Amino acid sequence: MRIYATLVYLFLYFPIALIVGFSFNAGKYAMDWQGFSLAWYSKAFSNPLILQALITSLIIAGMTALLSAIIGTMTALGLERVTGRTRTIFDALIYISIMVPGIVIGISTLIAFVTLFNMVNPLLLSLWNIKIEMGIWTVIAAHVLFNLAVVCLLVRARLTGMDRSLVEASEDLYATPMGTFRQVVLPLLMPSILAGFLLSFTFSFEDFIITFFVAGPNVTLPIYVFSSIRRGVTPEINAVGTVVLLSSLLLLVIAQVILQRSEKIAVAKS
Amino acid sequence: MNDAKHSRTLTALLLAPAGVFFVFLLVLPLLVMLVYSFGVRAPEGGYQAAFTFDNYLNLPARGKAFTNTLLLAPLATALTVLFAYPMAYFLAVKVSPRWRNAMLVLVVAPFWTSQLLRYYAWMMILGSKGIPSWLEWIGIADVRLLNTPYAVLIGAVYGFLPLMVPPIFVSLEKLDKRLLEASADLGSKPWQSFLQITLPLSLPGVATGSMLVFILLMGDYILPQFLGGGKVYFIGNALVDLFLQSRNWPFGAAVSIALVIIMFVTMYFYMRFVLGKTDQRRVAMV
Known part of the structure; x- marks a missing residue:
């Protein structure tokens, strides 16, 4: 064994x-x-294409994680307050957005955006001489769809396990609903929101297939890595990969420590 | 009265952003894709409006991608379970609680590092300068691994082991040890207890893990692209080709719809039979 x-x-x-x-x-x-x-490290980090790709990836992942954490938490809280058909529909949509493969999300988003642009752009061009096209924002939008569902599931798991008596106690002590939310509910949910944030960041940072379809001319790090592997030239990529690898392992350890500490505090408090 | 209205507004506000995302990035795009799948390819590539079932009738043209995916994805899932189960068992039963979490994190950690680079490493290991050249050194010549189904299977086990171990681990860890003691007291041998108690009670974990891995494998592109090298290709590879190379969007849309339907049908039967059975077993146990 x-x-x-x-x-x-x-x-x-x-x-x-x-x-x-x-x-x-x-x-x-x-x-x-x-x-x-160490030559490839200095080469990699003075290569403007790699640096640009890294910055693009960080912006996309950061925005995706922030938006997914906020919207996912809002959805989880909202779904606590509804029953019946609204809830069933939302539940179904959450599972569908997780179950539909990334490649299909990428393709269908691409098709939908292209169709939309073809309809809207002639009008925009004639009115203001501008047009909209694929960019960082289309990637963020497609990434948030999947990740908000993930955050929502995480936060809901925590909400169902939450001790209702804490909320009742807070209400009995004349806290306003907003006060109860800020001082009781939010701190209790924080570990799962944080976990969701880190998960979304990693999913978005690592994603190749959705980005591949909806990024337009933008190059993220995975897209750069993919094309260098296809060309068979990778020493710089190994160097960047090592740095990214070590940082993600570090993030993972930090996340683990945060989660464990918050559990300990929760235990100590109760 | 005013309070109730206020409360309903708040609920609507909380759900609105997700609703917008679901409508504009999930429901509408899938509907647009459905419409496209009945169209025809425009002469310069892309979509031209029409109403025809030709794209669906033409699906067998990519039959190889479908058979590869439908054969290798379940097989790879099963293999991953086979390799993950002993590992999860070791972590949940044999390792002292002190080290358990740290060792589990070590299993999961690779999943959080670049998928592209990890499969690239396997391209090196299975490529001509890797294992085949080592085998040649000990006298076994002409072994080809890269771009075969075996490479895809090895890659799948490697890539998804970190996802399969945790759910199995969780179901084994919360297993009530008293059941095993009772079984031993009643004269069962360890392997009998394992087959009659441990294994059935850990099946929900196996089911969750398999579902996760199966979903990801069905839509995979990178794994067959890198380790199958265009010879062993999945539906995902056919889709990239149809949309970005031959630019036959309507046919690609039909293939996508077919993939989604296959996935939902398999998941439905899977949940119905596998999960249903484990639930019944749990009830029977109680």
Whole structure:
């Protein structure tokens, strides 16, 4: 059993170690070790295309995470207050947006946007001489659709497990509804909102397929990585990949610590 | 009265943004796609309005993508369960609670790193300079791994193991250990207890994990693209080709609709039979 577990960890981390290892390769080609070098790191971080892609990815992921966390939480709170048909419809839409494959979301959003632009643009051009086209905002919109559903599910799980008596106690002590929300409900929901924020950020930052269809001429980091792998030139990508990898592992550890600490505080308080 | 009205306005305000997203980015786009799937390809590529079922009748032209996906996605899901189950069992039963969470995080962590780069690493490992050249060194020549179904299966197990372990782990961890003691007291051998208690009670976890992995595999593009290399392609690869290369949007729309329908039908039967059965079992246990 112990041997099996060790083998699984090796299986999981060997490819990652390979990427990290070859980012220090002096040579240019994959699987061809030429000695240790940091050259690709300095090359990668002085390459304007990579830096631009990184910034675009960070903007998209940051905006997606922020919007998804806010809208997802609002939806979870709203759904607590309704029953019947509205609730059924929303539940169905949430599951559909999670179940429909990313590639179909990408394609259908592309088709819908193109159709919309074809209808609206002649009018806009004749009126103000402007036109709308695919851009960062179309990517953010498509990413928020999926991620708001994820945040909503996380926050709802927390809401159902929440101790109602805390809310009642707060009301008994003459807190206004807004006060109860700010001082009781929101702090209790915060860990799952935060977890949802980090999840959305990662999903959006890593997403290739939806972005591939709706980004227009914009290049995000995964799109840049994809095209370099297709061309077979990757030493710079290994370096960027290693940096991104280490930062996401760091984020994961931070998220874990936050979640555990908040649980401990919750236990201590009760 | 005023209060109730106020409360309803608040509810509407809370739900409005999500409603806008669902209508404009999910429902309308899927409807537009449905309309497109009955159209014809414009001479310069794209869509031209029409009403024909030709695109659907033409689906067998991409039959290989459908059969590949429908064969390899369930097979890969099953293989992932096979490899993930012992790992989850080890973490939930054998590891001391002190280290349990840290070790689980180590299993999940790779999922949060670039999918593209991880599959790229496997392209190197399975490519001609990787395992085949090592095998040649010990005398087994001419092994080809990359761009075969095996490569896709290995990649799938690698890629989705981190998603499959946690749900199985959770269902094993909350299993009531007293049931196992009772079973041992009644003279069951350990493997009998495992087959009659542990396994059935952990099935909900297996079901959740499989569902997650199956959904992601059905719509996958990167995995078959990198490790199948155009030889073993999925519906996702056919879609990218139809939309971006041959620009036959109506046919692509029909393929997408077919994929969505297949997914919903499989999920329906899956939930109905697999989940239904595990629920009954749980009830029977109680």
